Amino acid sequence: MYVQLVRATLRGQAQYRLSFAIDVVGTSLAVTIDLLAVLVFFRVARSLGGFPVRQAFLMASLAAFGFAMADFVAGKVDRLRFNIRTGRLDAMLVRPLGVLPQLLAEDFAFRQVGRVAQAFAAYLIGLSYAHVAWNPGRVLLAVVAPLAGAVFFGAMFVAGGTVAFWWIESAEFANGFTYGGRDFTSYPLTVYSGLFRRLFGYSLGFAFVAYYPGLALLGRPDPLRGPVWLGWCSPVVALLAALAASAIWRFGVRHYRSTGS
């Protein structure tokens, strides 16, 4: 059933052919440009926050890959506010399907396939370029870390989108945590300081998406003196984020009182 919904969306999007093609190319260029932006900083500075370019690029590409996967699957949750405002959510609620899967299937972003592929390629480049001293544990981590990152960002998308139940024009607010989180994780945590680092890095958990797994892959001790095992925490943090997001989502759906008419 969901497969049919997704397929219908694909057919619809492919109707405007030229625009769809530009879309595919454009969204994949976005990843490249974001990563090039990181490299531009290294054109000027030799290291950022004490990390040379190959180490920082590993973290940035890890974050980009995780984010691209999450955006591909869950990025359109912010359409929720549109569905609430127009009352279309009521129609979704009476259908014998989950609301969240319907929402995701309805505007499934096929044009982002290129983005995921390109982020994956960037991650491979990042891994090979960073001189990782491979062992079985690190191989496992290199596979798990982007998936955990994807789950984490996906949780952010869902939690951020859910805010629309209470606050219709909340899209930009959610962007601060989703796209803001992506940019935050693209740079070593040591770049930030003060309350901002504590809030985004530790309280919201963004430090565990790319920074700590990156340190563990590189075999580098944390300049902020965190224990070594933090590098392996990203799946746990992702799971916690997913649980929190699903709790927020369920609370939001139950709270929903329709727009009335």
Place this chain on the structure above:
Amino acid sequence: MAHRSARALVRYRTFTALVRAGFRRYSTYRQATVAGLFTNVVFGFLRCYVLLAVAGTAATGYDLRQMATYVWVSQGLIATVGLWGDSELADRIRTGDVVADLLRPVPPVVSYLATDLGRAGFGALTRFAGPVVAGALAFDLYLPRRPATYPLFAVSVLLATVISFACRYLVNASAYWLLDARGPHLAWLLASNALTGLYFPLSFLPGPVEALLWWATPFPWIVQAPTDIVVERGSPALVAGQLVWAGLMLAVAGYVQRRGDRRLVVQGG
């Protein structure tokens, strides 16, 4: 003669009324303004830390205070010049609502420009002022030394808004040919982020690339030029360059609109 000046007066009054209407229209989206302000501030912190890390270890042509000011002012400019834009006109072209715009006695480029200037006015009071104040509270910002910089900066932001408007108008007007302007809009988003000087100062790019952007594209004139003026890195002549680009881009937008009029097929009956 008197007749002509009376007509000019009517035109002026229409324009200012549309500007005021634009201001009022955008000032009603209070929730969206607060949400956007929050996000601007989050990104301001993020970019400020990153760029200060760069400026702290390398010769960038900016000192730390100039760099912090560059970040927060550019962050405030996003919603003031309307950098990312919306798809209102493109949607109206697709649905055919644009016919109503064409029937009005004011050319669409002019009426949309007036509305956009009103929007920018509201943006300057909220989404420019907000991040700059937040930045000033958390970081050490550079204050312009020359008093003349302040009015010059105001003019520069106004012209940047006009250039940004004309670019967005062109992106939307591509819907006359494509119907769905999402692709061009995306291309614009990418260019406006990386090439205007929002992601990083354009001087971070290789020299020839930077020169090409300044001379051959409208992008640097939207963000890099006003920020250069406010941190007093650039000469006041930048404003003259902006004036040229604003005139050029508006002329192109007007030309494309006239071509689009002839392309327009209103769908449905």
